[in-house]
Amino acid sequence: MGISEEIISEFNREFKKARVSGEPEPTAMVLATSDGAGLVTSRTVLLKALDENGFVFFTNTHSIKGKQMAECPRAAATFLWKASGVQVQLIGSVSQVSDEEADAYFSTRDRGSQVGAWASDQSTPLESREALLQRVREIEIEYDGAEIPRPPHWTGFVISPESIEFWTQREFRLHDRILYRLEDGEWSRQRLNP
Ligand SMILES: Cc1cc2nc3c(=O)[nH]c(=O)nc-3n(C[C@H](O)[C@H](O)[C@H](O)COP(=O)(O)O)c2cc1C
Numbered sequence: 001m002g003i004s005e006e007i008i009s010e011f012n013r014e015f016k017k018a019r020v021s022g023e024p025e026p027t028a029m030v031l032a033t034s035d036g037a038g039l040v041t042s043r044t045v046l047l048k049a050l051d052e053n054g055f056v057f058f059t060n061t062h063s064i065k066g067k068q069m070a071e072c073p074r075a076a077a078t079f080l081w082k083a084s085g086v087q088v089q090l091i092g093s094v095s096q097v098s099d100e101e102a103d104a105y106f107s108t109r110d111r112g113s114q115v116g117a118w119a120s121d122q123s124t125p126l127e128s129r130e131a132l133l134q135r136v137r138e139i140e141i142e143y144d145g146a147e148i149p150r151p152p153h154w155t156g157f158v159i160s161p162e163s164i165e166f167w168t169q170r171e172f173r174l175h176d177r178i179l180y181r182l183e184d185g186e187w188s189r190q191r192l193n194p
Pocket residue numbers: 025028041042043044045046047057058059060063064065066122123
């Protein structure tokens with residue numbers, strides 16, 4: 001059971017509102033992952049696609065988040081759209097996108113970012129910035145004149161939500177909170193106290 005059309009429309013409507021209100025990075029979401037033993041970590045990633053299957057972002061599977069998602073395939077994400085006074089939170093399971101989808105997205109990235117995906121061993125210690133730039137030069141030489149393939153450790157993840165909450169700022173802290181929850185294959189809609 002995927003995300004309902006009603007919820008996707010509401011998300012898209014709020015996303016557009018954020019953009020026209022001047023939100024500088026409306027695709028940015030704070031992604032929380034866990035090792036399953038109680039350690040929770042968070043960081044910002046960019047939303048790259050949304051359909052009934054969920055919210056897609058791309059990252060390195062060797063990173064802290066990548067290792068945590070392998071151990072505990074669940075995540076939470078929060079969008080803050082300050083300019084329009086909206087927050088969207090979601091909680092759900094995570095899975096990798098298909099290799100075809102990851103390849104298709106990787107091929108649209110600019111060459112510098114493609115090189116960077118190979119050069120950066122994300123989240124591991126780095127001796128110096130120079131060491132990273134040296135690695136970039138090595139990758140550039142290796143793929144000189146050739147198409148750069150997607151690194152096997154760089155892919156997309158889709159968060160398939162089981163709950164999504166839309167929070168809208170209102171006067172006197174009497175904010176609106178609308179929670180959608182997936183239960184027994186049906187999406188419910190409920191208003192929460194602010
Ligand atoms: C605005 C913004 C967007 C970012 N987008 C991504 C992204 O889409 N994918 C990614 O792997 N890291 C992205 N980062 C970097 C992450 O926040 C983080 O530093 C990195 O992924 C390593 O995270 P980890 O060590 O917790 O796994 C972004 C950072 C910022 C500030």
